[in-house]
Amino acid sequence: MKAGKLVKDRVNIITLGCSKNLVDSEVLSGQLKANQFEVMHESKKLDHNVVVVNTCGFIDKAKEESVNTILDQVELKRRGKLDKVYVTGCLSERYRDQLELEIPEVDAWFGTMELPLILKRFDADYKKELLGERLLSTPQHYAYLKISEGCNRTCAFCAIPLMRGAHVSRPIEELVDEAKRLVRGGVKEVMLIAQELTYYGLDLYKKRELSKLLHALADVEGLEWIRLHYAYPSKFPLEIIDVMRERSNICNYLDIPLQHASNNMLKAMKRQITREEMEELIGEIRSRLPEICLRTTLIAGFPGETREDVEELKTFLEKMRFDRVGIFTYSHEEGTSGYDLVDDVPQEEKEARAQEIMEVQQEISFEKNQEKVGKTFRVLIDKKEAGRYLGRTEFDSVEVDNEVVVHSKKRLQPGEFVNVKITKAYDYDIEGDVVVG
Secondary structure: OOOOOOOOOOEEEEEEHHHHHHHHHHHHHHHHHHHHOOEEOOOOOOOEEEEEEEOOOOOOHHHHHHHHHHHHHHHHHHHOOOOOEEEEEEHHHHHHHHHHHHHOOOOOOOOOOHHHHHHHHHHOOOOOHHHHOOOOOOOOOOEEEEEEOOOOOOOOOOOOOHHOOOOEEOOHHHHHHHHHHHHHHOEHHHHHHHHOOOHOHHHHHOOOOOHHHHHHHHOOOOOOOOEOOOOOOOOOOOOHHHHHHHOOOOEEEEOOEEEEOOOHHHHHHOOOOHHHHHHHHHHHHHHHHOOOOEEEEEEEEOOOOOOHHHHHHHHHHHHHHHOOOEEOOOOOHHHHHHHHHOOOOOHHHHHHHHHHHHHHHHHHHHHHHHHHOOOOEEEEEEEEEEOOEEEEEEOOOOOOOEEEEOOOOOOOOOOOEEEEEEEEEEOOEEEEEOOOO
């Protein structure tokens, strides 16, 4: 509440970075709304007087975007368009002292785990009874479900543990309750996210319990799709794949970031796995569930990476034929063990290598999409854009994967499932017609 005014602040939250940040913003939104504040997410209208920027500090490009966004909001404050600018999230957690000196116009800085302190700034109460409740910023039919916070891994390139702390699992009962609330609000699909899914339960239950959580979530009535993101390959619990096979509403989809395929690089990155072990794991996953869609992410230009390492990675991609691949260029991050190494691959060369690797995957993706022509898939409609419907199969996650361009004579609604016969295929998307009856 602003001094001398009876009108409460109107708050705009801007979220940068990953889906885990998005969930944090949704939780903050829910708390503010419960305290009778008007809250919006990434509003362009400038009809608010307070902004909260939820920042990302993962890699250089993300940090630059976060700083530029803060500066944009500070400029609006200088011009009298805003009363307050608050900053939270990973960048603030990691560089707060430095940023306070460099951007003094920001009214307050908060870390990743300081939600009650943010609310205190608004003279708002932290309502513990709202645990797990959020004001969704995604379309009504899908939502992210964060099953744990932090990470105990020590990958050489990753600064996430510095910003998010050690791994902390959320209880199964709490997650099931949240999933039920989401379904009551119209959600059809939940995407399970964590820094490391397969570690789930080790802290709470003294053993890996992701498979038990999956069974519990699959029992939630009305939950049509459950999707798994960010599963670490080392010591991967294969019973997860068995649960996928048993439960029809768990998507045959697994996001398993491998980062590289050269043993030299895997060792330098401290990935605790070899190329041979990764190939064996992928082979076992596919033997248990042949129809599974595997997504991975890779890093180009880690210190010491040679042309031989790049060629080995390309050969690995050609052999393993992943359905989906994303790639980052290495970012030299203070506080990581990788920072002790010489960042000896120029940025231009990192980007060239990333492009070269993606060209291999582009051809694989096109061939895999061509195989879908003539087949019929269950598709979840996400939106209508430029006079056409866009949706996804169970093998596609939001924003990062393929879309299905859907042609239909009857009007379709976001969140509706339809059967689509594929008629055309492109490098990363497919196109088809709704099958009636």
